[in-house]
Amino acid sequence: MIPPFLHINGLRKTYGPVVATEHVELSIKEGEFMTFLGPSGSGKSTTLYILAGFQDPDTGDIRLRGRSILGVPSHKRNIGMVFQRYTLFPHLSVGENVAFPLRVRRLPQAEITRKVRRALELVRLGGFEERKPASLSGGQQQRVALARALVYDPPVLLMDEPLSALDKKLREEIQYEIRRIHRETGVTILYVTHDQEEALRLSDRIAIFNAGRIEQVGTGAELYTSPATHFVADFIGDSSFLDGTIAAVEGRCADLRLGDGTLARRIPLHAPGRPGQRAELMLRPERIELSPDPGPDGASLPVLVQDVTFLGNITDVVALTAWNAPVTVRLGFMHPLSGRLTRGDRLWIRWAAETVHAFPRD
Amino acid sequence: MASRVTTESPVHAASGGVGPAAGHAGSATVPALRRRPSGLALALPALVLLLAFFALPVVLFLARSVTEPQPGFQNYAALFGGPTYLRILLNTFIVGGVVTAVTALLAFPVAWALAIMPPRWSALLFGIIVLSMWTNLLARTYAWMVLLQQTGVINRMLQALGIIDEPLRLVNNLVGVTIGMVYIMLPFMILPLTGVIRKIDPMILQAASLCGATRGQAFRRILLPLAAPGLAAGGLMVFVMSLGYFVTPALLGGTSNMMMGQLVAQQVQSLTNWGLGAAAAFVLLAVTLLLYAMQIRLLGRPEGMR
Numbered sequence A: 001m002i003p004p005f006l007h008i009n010g011l012r013k014t015y016g017p018v019v020a021t022e023h024v025e026l027s028i029k030e031g032e033f034m035t036f037l038g039p040s041g042s043g044k045s046t047t048l049y050i051l052a053g054f055q056d057p058d059t060g061d062i063r064l065r066g067r068s069i070l071g072v073p074s075h076k077r078n079i080g081m082v083f084q085r086y087t088l089f090p091h092l093s094v095g096e097n098v099a100f101p102l103r104v105r106r107l108p109q110a111e112i113t114r115k116v117r118r119a120l121e122l123v124r125l126g127g128f129e130e131r132k133p134a135s136l137s138g139g140q141q142q143r144v145a146l147a148r149a150l151v152y153d154p155p156v157l158l159m160d161e162p163l164s165a166l167d168k169k170l171r172e173e174i175q176y177e178i179r180r181i182h183r184e185t186g187v188t189i190l191y192v193t194h195d196q197e198e199a200l201r202l203s204d205r206i207a208i209f210n211a212g213r214i215e216q217v218g219t220g221a222e223l224y225t226s227p228a229t230h231f232v233a234d235f236i237g238d239s240s241f242l243d244g245t246i247a248a249v250e251g252r253c254a255d256l257r258l259g260d261g262t263l264a265r266r267i268p269l270h271a272p273g274r275p276g277q278r279a280e281l282m283l284r285p286e287r288i289e290l291s292p293d294p295g296p297d298g299a300s301l302p303v304l305v306q307d308v309t310f311l312g313n314i315t316d317v318v319a320l321t322a323w324n325a326p327v328t329v330r331l332g333f334m335h336p337l338s339g340r341l342t343r344g345d346r347l348w349i350r351w352a353a354e355t356v357h358a359f360p361r362d
Numbered sequence B: 001m002a003s004r005v006t007t008e009s010p011v012h013a014a015s016g017g018v019g020p021a022a023g024h025a026g027s028a029t030v031p032a033l034r035r036r037p038s039g040l041a042l043a044l045p046a047l048v049l050l051l052a053f054f055a056l057p058v059v060l061f062l063a064r065s066v067t068e069p070q071p072g073f074q075n076y077a078a079l080f081g082g083p084t085y086l087r088i089l090l091n092t093f094i095v096g097g098v099v100t101a102v103t104a105l106l107a108f109p110v111a112w113a114l115a116i117m118p119p120r121w122s123a124l125l126f127g128i129i130v131l132s133m134w135t136n137l138l139a140r141t142y143a144w145m146v147l148l149q150q151t152g153v154i155n156r157m158l159q160a161l162g163i164i165d166e167p168l169r170l171v172n173n174l175v176g177v178t179i180g181m182v183y184i185m186l187p188f189m190i191l192p193l194t195g196v197i198r199k200i201d202p203m204i205l206q207a208a209s210l211c212g213a214t215r216g217q218a219f220r221r222i223l224l225p226l227a228a229p230g231l232a233a234g235g236l237m238v239f240v241m242s243l244g245y246f247v248t249p250a251l252l253g254g255t256s257n258m259m260m261g262q263l264v265a266q267q268v269q270s271l272t273n274w275g276l277g278a279a280a281a282f283v284l285l286a287v288t289l290l291l292y293a294m295q296i297r298l299l300g301r302p303e304g305m306r
């Protein structure tokens, strides 16, 4: 059997009593764009630093093309990395920054010149060779850092929240550049972010980190349509959750008694549940209907409009159930109710059973 | 494009550090002074005081180098004419150079440790270093005398270990002077060096490592150039202080191989030859100013002088 290109196996790292990361298990294909997505402090950077060789794990292994890299010091790993903070060498010109990895590898000058020029053209900074890092904008500095990390053709490129210091518009611009560079070079990328939109925009697959563990790995679409855990469902998409009690179980579905006595029928269960157990009903804001009329029995709920936010192409409506639980509903620009809602309107939310989920509580 | 620059500038300024900000402050005060002559007027008493107590005595003393025993440059001719004084001049520069080099070598790892240590520990170490600077200079120099003499701790230990048979001559010569001065000068190198190293983001060194640089390459190509301003500031301070140092050479040095400070004292105090003493002092001052000018040319003004 061919071993996976990059395999992270049972990684665990503690700092004194703090468990930074554990049970991290992941296989990455050559040329894949894999993103670690999770809240701050969930162990994403720690995992990346172990890959870079800045930290040693307590247990576990990392294999690149079947060979463990843990015994290899970081200067011999041949891995590229772009950091969250600006880490260009301030005393060297842009050209010398990019040339640095080649100089320490003692390449001939002609080859260095050629490769540096090509790398700077790749990040669209051709002709910036003589500039000093301090004279560049934050976005330009990160692009130079990207060129420096790619100039020696590393098999893996690590990126630890490289855009978090930039403003939104610039961030999107560079996200587009990163995608293009990934396409053109075919380099395998491990990317860390806490921004779900960024993860969805860039990645082939996403690993959702929570409290030091990976909760789920999948494409953006997989994570969105079939979240494995409550946490994933919450993190991808701005879902609402309604408390309820399981009234009856039928195969992989259950009837759920909600707070006002409404029975939500035939909701797909995420894990085995039993009658009497508490469960949460997950509602995706763009997959539920808002309507003046109730829907078919068991698939609708009366609500009171609490807040309406016009966001241009969409309108976000926050409505309260009879027991004051908030539900977010997203309306497209063309929706008949769009632009006609005000606080205090009494309406119904409706759903199709296959678009909602129930998460039984432990 | 314009909007991009403005939106990014806060990030830039935050990472850019104090440099540009300090530059702004400096250039802002100059026009302010020009606009309001009262600023200069306010500074006048302080300037007069400075001249009266600081510059005037020095100038009066140095003037004696061309007026005593008679007007002319005979003192300078004597200083540079014969082998005796040239030897002293050479001693002074060699000891100054060696002391500066050894101090830099010892101070670098200490400064590095101070910079990366947890703040509480580095504050403690800083305290110890500053305390040692406040301890009486004579007491510290006599302590070295006790350690270094023929029957001192160091010689007896080396003999006990069988490394040497005869005690080494560690005092009353330039070896003793060098050891004692390195000890005295260390803080003056450690402090500016720590300040500079503290400002280097450790991530930059991690980036260098991942780029393929060995520890040695990262040190030579990244850390050393970035620490150069601190080395230059500390080095200049130590070298200049070494040139004119008197107490340590007087106590730990011998009479056969003197240094400039001893020469000045000997000429003025024992021989009342003010002219030659003043000439020697002027040579020291001239060298100091020359070095300082060179440093400004090469590295810009040291911190706090902008």
Ligand SMILES: Nc1ncnc2c1ncn2[C@@H]1O[C@H](COP(=O)(O)OP(=O)(O)O)[C@@H](O)[C@H]1O
Binding pocket: A015, A018, A019, A020, A021, A038, A039, A040, A041, A042, A043, A044, A045, A046, A047
């Ligand atoms: N050098 C360190 N010393 C102690 N604790 C650390 C260190 N680095 C990270 N941690 C802890 O490990 C956990 C995971 O951190 P990190 O991997 O940086 O998270 P993320 O990158 O997902 O924000 C956090 O609780 C953090 O406080």
Ligand SMILES: [Mg+2]
Binding pocket: A041, A044, A045, A046
């Ligand atoms: Mg992080």
